[in-house]
Amino acid sequence: MSVETTAPAVAGAVDKEVRRLDRVIIRFAGDSGDGMQLTGDRFTSETASFGNDLSTLPNFPAEIRAPAGTLPGVSSFQLHFADHDILTPGDAPNVLVAMNPAALKANIGDLPRGAEVIVNTDEFTKRAVQKVGYDASPLEDGSLDGYHLHPVPLTTLTVEALKEFDLTRKEAERSKNMFALGLLSWMYHRPTEGTETFLRSKFAKKPDIAAANIAAFRAGWNFGETTEDFAVSYEVAPAARAFPPGVYRNISGNLALSYGLVAASRQADLPLFLGSYPITPASDILHELSKHKNFGVRTFQAEDEIAGIGAALGAAFGGSLAVTTTSGPGVALKSETIGLAVSLELPLLVVDIQRGGPSTGLPTKTEQADLLQAMYGRNGEAPVPVVAPRTPADCFDAALEAARIALAYRTPVFLLSDGYLANGSEPWRIPELQELPDLTVRFAQGPNHTTEDGTEVFWPYKRDPQTLARPWAVPGTPGLEHRIGGIEKQDGTGNISYDPANHDFMVRTRQAKIDGIDVPDLQADDPDGARTLVLGWGSTYGPITAAVRRIRAQGGHIAQAHLRHLNPFPPNLGEVLTRYERVVIPEMNLGQLATLIRAEYLIDALSYTQVNGMPFKAEQLATALEEAIDGH
Numbered sequence: 001m002s003v004e005t006t007a008p009a010v011a012g013a014v015d016k017e018v019r020r021l022d023r024v025i026i027r028f029a030g031d032s033g034d035g036m037q038l039t040g041d042r043f044t045s046e047t048a049s050f051g052n053d054l055s056t057l058p059n060f061p062a063e064i065r066a067p068a069g070t071l072p073g074v075s076s077f078q079l080h081f082a083d084h085d086i087l088t089p090g091d092a093p094n095v096l097v098a099m100n101p102a103a104l105k106a107n108i109g110d111l112p113r114g115a116e117v118i119v120n121t122d123e124f125t126k127r128a129v130q131k132v133g134y135d136a137s138p139l140e141d142g143s144l145d146g147y148h149l150h151p152v153p154l155t156t157l158t159v160e161a162l163k164e165f166d167l168t169r170k171e172a173e174r175s176k177n178m179f180a181l182g183l184l185s186w187m188y189h190r191p192t193e194g195t196e197t198f199l200r201s202k203f204a205k206k207p208d209i210a211a212a213n214i215a216a217f218r219a220g221w222n223f224g225e226t227t228e229d230f231a232v233s234y235e236v237a238p239a240a241r242a243f244p245p246g247v248y249r250n251i252s253g254n255l256a257l258s259y260g261l262v263a264a265s266r267q268a269d270l271p272l273f274l275g276s277y278p279i280t281p282a283s284d285i286l287h288e289l290s291k292h293k294n295f296g297v298r299t300f301q302a303e304d305e306i307a308g309i310g311a312a313l314g315a316a317f318g319g320s321l322a323v324t325t326t327s328g329p330g331v332a333l334k335s336e337t338i339g340l341a342v343s344l345e346l347p348l349l350v351v352d353i354q355r356g357g358p359s360t361g362l363p364t365k366t367e368q369a370d371l372l373q374a375m376y377g378r379n380g381e382a383p384v385p386v387v388a389p390r391t392p393a394d395c396f397d398a399a400l401e402a403a404r405i406a407l408a409y410r411t412p413v414f415l416l417s418d419g420y421l422a423n424g425s426e427p428w429r430i431p432e433l434q435e436l437p438d439l440t441v442r443f444a445q446g447p448n449h450t451t452e453d454g455t456e457v458f459w460p461y462k463r464d465p466q467t468l469a470r471p472w473a474v475p476g477t478p479g480l481e482h483r484i485g486g487i488e489k490q491d492g493t494g495n496i497s498y499d500p501a502n503h504d505f506m507v508r509t510r511q512a513k514i515d516g517i518d519v520p521d522l523q524a525d526d527p528d529g530a531r532t533l534v535l536g537w538g539s540t541y542g543p544i545t546a547a548v549r550r551i552r553a554q555g556g557h558i559a560q561a562h563l564r565h566l567n568p569f570p571p572n573l574g575e576v577l578t579r580y581e582r583v584v585i586p587e588m589n590l591g592q593l594a595t596l597i598r599a600e601y602l603i604d605a606l607s608y609t610q611v612n613g614m615p616f617k618a619e620q621l622a623t624a625l626e627e628a629i630d631g632h
Contacts, residue, residue, distance in 0.1 A: 016231055016232065016233060017232045018233050018235055020236075021234050022083050022236070023083070023086065025089070025091075027079075027096050027097070028043075028076060028078075028180070029074055029099065029107045031068050031073055031102070032061050032063070033065060036076060036177065037077055039180060040056065042194075042198060043181060044056055046191045046192070047190060048250035050190065052238060053081065053242045053426075053427060054079060054427065055079075055087065055090070055424065055542065056077065056078065056079050056425045057079075057423075058077050058078075059614075061073055069131050069132070071102050071105065071106050076103070076107060083236055083242075086546075087543070087549075088618055089424065093115060094112075094115055095184075097184065098119045098120070099177075101123065101128050101129050101134060104119060113147065114146070114147065117147045117150065118183070119139065119151055120152065124139055150229055154179055157179060157219065158172060158173065158175050158176040158178075161219035162215055165208060165211070166208065167212060171209075172212070176216070178199075178213045178214075178220065181217055182219060182224070183221065185221055186221040186225055188234050188236065189233060189235050192218075199217070244429065247429070247430045248429050249427070249430060250426070251393055251425060251427075251428040252284075252423060253391075253395040253421035254395070254422045256393055256394075257351065257389075257395035257396065258289050259399075260398065260400050260403075261285075261321075264321060264403035265296065265297070265321045267439040268321055268439035268441050270319065270321040271296045271321070272295070272320065272323065273315035273320040274289050274325065275312035275324050276301060276325045277304055277305045277307070278301065279305075279329070280327065280419075281364065282326055282330075282352075284422070286299060286325060298320075305330040306333050306334065309337040309338070309350070310337055312348060313344070316348050318475060319475075321349075326351070327355050328354055328358075328370045328373065331350070331370060334350065339378040339382045339486075340486050341412040342384060343382075343488075343489075344484055345470045345510070346412075347413075347472075348406060348411075349412075350414050352370055352415065353417050353419060353422045354369065355367055357369055365419060365613025366614065366615060367419075367613065368538055368589050369592065370416060371537075371592040372592045372595070374386050374414040374416055381511060382510075384514070385405050386565070386567040387401055387414065387565060387566070388537050389564070390537075390562055390564065391421065391542060393428035396428065400439075402414075404437060404439055407441050409467050409513055410470055411513065411514065416566070418539050418588075420539045421539045446458070459494070460483075460484070461492050468516060491509070517568055521571060522570040522573050522576050524576050525561065528557040529557070532558050532559065532582045532583075532625070532629045533558075533559040533561060533576070533580040533582070533583045533584070534547075534559070534560050534561075534584045535593075536587075537562065539615065541562050543618050544586060546622075548625070550618060550622045551629070556626065558625060566596075578601075583597070583603055584625060585607055586616060587610075588611060591607035594606075608628075
């Protein structure tokens with residue numbers, strides 16, 4: 001670690017040491033009304049513009065406004081940024097900003113000894129301390145002696161900085177998060193222009209509030225520069241070598257997924273229709289897509305989950321790229337209509353942003369427990385392809401892939417993201433237009449079958465010999481009138497059929513269509529000829545890859561493979577699995593992929609699971625994988 005000294009930037013400042021770091025993990029924590037998500041988001045935006053690689057983990061209560069000063073009401077935002085390629089929000093924060101005793105108590109257990117703790121001393125009143133179960137103030141009883149403690153009266157300093165503004169004390173206190181942001185921006189040499197521009201824009205209709213927040217932000221920066229309590233600031237250089245050339249932006253999973261859906265509709269030259277009902281953590285997709293009418297996007301906020309997917313399926317029948325977004329509880333309500341889409345053989349994207357369950361469960365926490373629901377959660381034999389993104393930025397590509405399958409094979413497709421990907425963010429290289437796939441669709445234009453008497457007719461279930469997809473006929477096209485509904489159809493004609501042999505044929509044909517979807521081979525990362533393979537899917541990619549890097553850096557041998565396509569599986573998956581003595585499958589459920597792998601390939605896969613509403617930690621996974629390598 002190199003050390004430099006810089007001159008003071010403001011009057012009254014003293015020379016302060018500047019230390020260079022390769023990475024930092026910061027966590028902002030406070031009441032859900034303290035603006036921690038906004039603070040973290042602004043710090044992230046400036047970090048992205050500076051050129052660091054980054055990964056974030058927002059964590060907040062499900063309640064709209066949890067009781068102030070209580071442990072259940074704590075909201076936090078963790079950011080890991082570095083001068084090199086990183087994959088996770090980090091296992092343990094180097095810095096905790098705690099706005100009150102509840103925030104301190106809820107998060108101090110995650111910090112390693114020696115971490116920096118910045119606390120808002122104004123909130124550590126006797127009542128507030130006792131409210132969260134402290135017998136005495138942790139600022140005075142020595143319990144924080146193992147950390148670098150920075151007691152800062154954030155509220156008092158903010159009110160003092162804003163005394164020239166015509167604000168009540170309560171209004172001034174609301175800006176204390178901006179004071180904290182300014183302090184951290186000084187501490188880690190973050191740019192400031194973007195945040196000031198953002199505040200002017202956010203409060204454009206209230207210029208006095210905008211000016212007050214900017215003043216609080218600058219006061220926090222100046223406090224860091226002038227106070228003797230912060231003797232050191234830190235630099236984390238841009239991660240220039242971590243990124244291929246291109247134009248980048250910071251993006252969350254839900255935003256990337258939204259952009260992917262818009263891009264898919266443009267590449268298919270189809271209008272995009274979203275039929276949705278608000279549900280955490282999927283609602284942001286509805287919010288975002290509602291902004292893009294200029295791209296032919298139509299959004300419909302339905303009265304319930306069933307109406308949302310019903311409208312979407314109707315839009316698919318009408319020739320749109322149709323999407324419905326939800327989370328696990330909504331999938332349960334939509335299951336009958338998904339089965340109808342299987343029967344009708346119409347393209348439909350079912351976006352499931354998974355969260356903790358069952359029932360209402362943990363609305364703001366993450367989980368991967370909807371895989372078996374996506375695979376089998378319908379009556380009858382109703383196979384549906386399943387695609388899962390692995391990082392926030394990858395949600396863009398996964399949306400395009402799901403649309404490709406839906407349009408080419410005329411089938412509903414599950415896109416399984418989760419709360420960790422949806423709310424987390426990372427840098428994303430904006431693709432060039434020529435890099436996007438051609439998703440052009442050809443609608444049926446006329447008769448496609450000749451009867452025995454020579455009459456040319458349209459058969460709605462006459463299939464493409466390669467894809468087994470049926471033709472897609474837009475309603476109102478002359479001569480293409482056809483029956484449609486949920487009762488079993490006769491092969492070819494689409495007429496209602498109760499014939500047992502026909503039903504058997506149609507069930508097997510629908511299954512064969514899904515089994516025959518063109519899916520790329522699985523690539524295993526195995527530079528050393530390992531005997532143990534770790535197999536993952538979805539958002540476990542980051543923690544697994546970070547754990548694999550740790551093991552290899554210590555001389556261990558382990559292979560890694562990650563599934564995007566969960567139905568059908570890649571054609572070479574069985575061959576990949578049989579290369580290894582042991583296969584370990586980490587999942588944020590009780591072993592759902594492991595169950596599928598065991599059933600399909602008769603592989604005695606080792607399941608490593610977690611269902612605590614949080615993503616895996618890299619160190620935790622590395623320990624489990626090392627035990628698997630050793631055969632424990």
